[in-house]
Amino acid sequence: MATKKQTSATQDFSKYIRWFWMTFIGGILFVILIFLLASWGLFGEMPDHTVLENPKTNLATEIISSDGKTLGKFYLNDNRTPIEYDELPKHLVEALLATEDARFHDHSGIDAVGTLRAIVKLGSGGGASTISQQLAKQLFHGEGSKNKLGRMTQKIKEWIIATRLERQYTKEEIIAQYFNIYDFLNNADGIRSAARIYFGKEPKELDLKESAMLVGMFKNSSLFNPRKRPELTRERRNVVLAQMVKYDYLDEKVKDSLQKTPLDLNYNPESHREGIATYFRTYLDGFMKDWIKNNPKPDGSKYSLYNDGLKVYTTIDSRMQLYAENAVQQHMERLQAAFFKQNTPERNKTAPFIDLSPEEIKSLLRNAMKQSERWRKMKYDLGKSDKEIEASFYKPTEMTVFAWKKGKATEIDTLMKPIDSIRYYKTFLRTGMMSMDPQTGHVKAWVGGVNYRHFQYDMVKQGKRQVGSTFKPFVYATAIDQLHYSPCDVFPDTPFCIEANKYGNLQDWCPKNSDGKYGGSRTLKDALANSVNTITARLMDKVGPRPVIDLVKKLGVESEIPAVPSIALGTADLSVYEMVAAYAAFANKGVYTKPVMVTTIEDKNGTVLYQFKPETRDVLGEEEAYVTVKLLQGVVESGSGARLRRAGEPYGVYKEIITGFPYAFTNPIAGKTGTTQNQSDGWFMGMVPNLVTGVWVGAEDRSAHFRSITYGQGASMALPIWGLFMKSCYTDKTLDVSTGNFEVPKNLSINVDCSKATGDGNNAGDSGDTPDDLDFG
Structure with a gap:
């Protein structure tokens, strides 16, 4: 008991x-x-079923080339383009699992083993967050709380959201979302941006050590930043490789070999001012904003260019765009060196300006000062007075300026007065170039300047300059259309005047041939090939300015053109964009096709929101267009464009300014050079049957120009860019740039064979592309 x-x-x-x-x-x-x-x-808002199904993440708008490459993106904070699980390489997923969540496929959002280990060891044995929990944190509540109670409630919310995510998505979808959501720094939001920015690749192309580096950044991308802390990042990458061995994803010998290698970054920053097709992307930014303004979502709200993950399919060919940009870089660096040589203080005390007084230069610089971003910010953002602002332009300031170095655009850190930097930038020559398929209207390449970071004014569509002799084919085409002239018709090469007030000209207009030589006669083909001003003036007198302007307007030119005879020699200010579209009609049998830059716009789910409709109109008959093309072929065969045919090494002054010369093209090419008064502008318009390309070169101010016609003509300033570009296009066998003949119309009635035509055929050289080309009268 x-x-x-x-x-x-x-x-x-x-x-x-x-x-x-x-x-x-x-x-x-x-x-x-x-x-x-x-x-x-x-303890705070929790995502419901709908939010879990469609988590709110900012997705950048992607700009896609005609050959399927990403040209760039529009974004404010998040440069993110999501990809599917199937686009991730196997070793990238294995690196993630080995490093972040080895039991990922065995749990339902919460790793009980890891959690117990973390509790027993008070966190010293590593964290217990699963990939699902980390995704929950990234998607729905970001950074952790600083107090213990806050961290505890946050962890509870992570567990709940993680289990919900596991019920909502497959394991593969969770992995893809995690890779897509993470911020890898340096505008690398998500794995696709990270692969492109750090290694210049698509995720599928990443090799094992590259994948390991990116997975290593998941621990703390700010700490393991490959640009700022490459050695620390390399150590972290090696830890990931060791983890892959631990979980049998990798052989020990392979790991040992890879751990000895450097990071081998191939840094390709993705920003609005860097990368390929920067000027085109700026144009596209405006195009998209206009489209968004006029095309709301089904619910009436507006699309976001920066957050809705739109896909914009463009006509730009990434290969041709790269060749165009390389051609500009190659030629402009050498041409700029020649320009600097002519504008040393010893040779030109008012450099880069010519024939301007000190007062005129001061006024020009002051106007530039008031148009600068510095003036705008100080005036409107800081509320400074004009006197205070102007004084700031005369104080030395640390700045980074543009320069050419070894054939490439670069930057130099320096100390300079802002007013001196304005003058410095005015010494640089600018350029604009556009290439287009004349049949479809698809714009294949667009280069608006030498460097977007420092010269943001687009000289393809924004900028307009006098076109010089490149306008003459419009006069010839009008005469062929109205009077049925043949390239073989002969005209006297003698002084000629159009009397005052006949066509709105206030005085007699008597254009001169640049070399001052006259006499004999020329066929129209020879006259255009050598840009003979007097014969162009005779044609203008026969047709009058108004029909020429009417033709040009039908060819898509929207700029104002005065109805006076002097337009025959190119006094009008037009853009490269307008000129290329107008010339393209000649190659397209007289049919004008409006340039196309965007073919399709899709939302993030692939739904088509916009599809372009071609805009075309008949302007010239097929026969008249072909005859104009034959005239333009004469320019390349025996006129100012003949250097495109030459073989041998560059000679004379051309050694200084031409790379890759000669081009030795043997295929049919139609083209026209152009130079304006005082060599301020150089043009070349070149065509083959399926590609029309226009190039302009000049300084920002017309008073900054070459002293002599040797360098300052279209054949020296602009034509080499066309030649280099086309040479690259022809070398690339994946492109289908024509080498054949322009198609001959059926029942051609106009004689284009001038082998038996009369006329002395004097070759006056590039006579129309000289300072007297625009003797306005």
């Missing part, structure tokens, strides 16, 4: 057991209650 003491002890023990079970069950109920309260939103 138990003693009273034993009975009391038993009762006490039973009491402890009851308290233990009550505490244990109460704890479980408390945890359940906490989880219920958290799931009901007591």
